[in-house]
Amino acid sequence: MEAIRKQATKLREQVAKQQQAVLKQFGAGGYGGSDTVITDEAELHQHQKLERLYISTRAGKHFQRDVVRGVEGYIVTGSKQVEIGTRFSEDSRKYGAENTCTSGNTLSKAAVNYANARAQMEKERGNLLKALGTQVAEPLRAMVMGAPLEDARHLAQRYDRMRQEAEAQAIEVAKRQAKVREMPGNSELAMKLESAETKLQDLKSNMAILGKEAAAAMAAVEAQQQRLTLQRLIAMVEAERAYHQRVLQILDQLEGEMASERQRIEAPPTPSAESSMPPPPSYEEVNGVYASQAHHNGTTDSMGYFLGEVMHSYQGQSDVELTLSIGDFVVVRKVTNNGWAEGECKGKAGWFPYGYIERRDRVLASKIAEVF
16 A cells, blocks of 8 residues: 555656646746746655655554554463463472471472562563553554544645645646637636636645645654654663563572572581580589599599591581591590590590590501591
């Protein structure tokens, strides 16, 4: 349809040029002259300006329609993703709540954390889709279907029809001028020529006024199209940017929670008594107890010494505690009832949790040397 319109416009311009030549030829020796030519510079400029505005507003309308169509498609697809993601969140939450694992609850915790994060992300996606609908699609759709654009296009079309009518009237005036030149004394022909020229002038005057109105209306619509479409594109970008930033925050928090759980389960096992174990007794307290027991039994402390191999590493929490590594050997001197032992490892004496070692009755001499 647009191609036909362009072809018709081009043909009219060619006809107008031919009319100019004919009119100049008819008016060379008598009435009228160049006044009957409607395609003067001002009118031609007005016509070309309206053509450019019409093309611009049509392209702007099509782009707005494409944006609306794209956003609506994104909303439909996104709504389906929200539905799938919400169901995924519910399934993960259900597994975490049931906690059927017999060896721990690490995966159940991770499933619950993921369910919460997924629910938050789907909520953010829903907010994004709502914003795209209300802030982008609806305003652009209203402008595409709005009255200002249609009214401006109707003015331009009325101007185009009036221009064609004026062109036809100019031809009529040229014909009557030719007849008057052929029969110069015929008053009836002169009156008809005067009437045709008056009608042509009225058409030219009305066409000029209508052309200015149509150009102003089309220019206003073009400016509104450019401004509003840019605003809606910026709003769309801002909404998507805010959505992705929020989702990134949720994922960062979730990744931190899951990484913490993974480190906890991958760390070397430690005796459960460590967290509830009381602090080691003082040397004065233990030495007094063992001295009284040794005196009563008639034995010395050295009779109770034995070697132990460290099975779990231990980091001393104070100066009186030993730091042990797996594979170390310790000379154990004393063992208390609250789970602590006192001994020597690598030339240093101190306390350590007794559950971290295993007694060794047979040890290579080289290992014994490492203790001291």
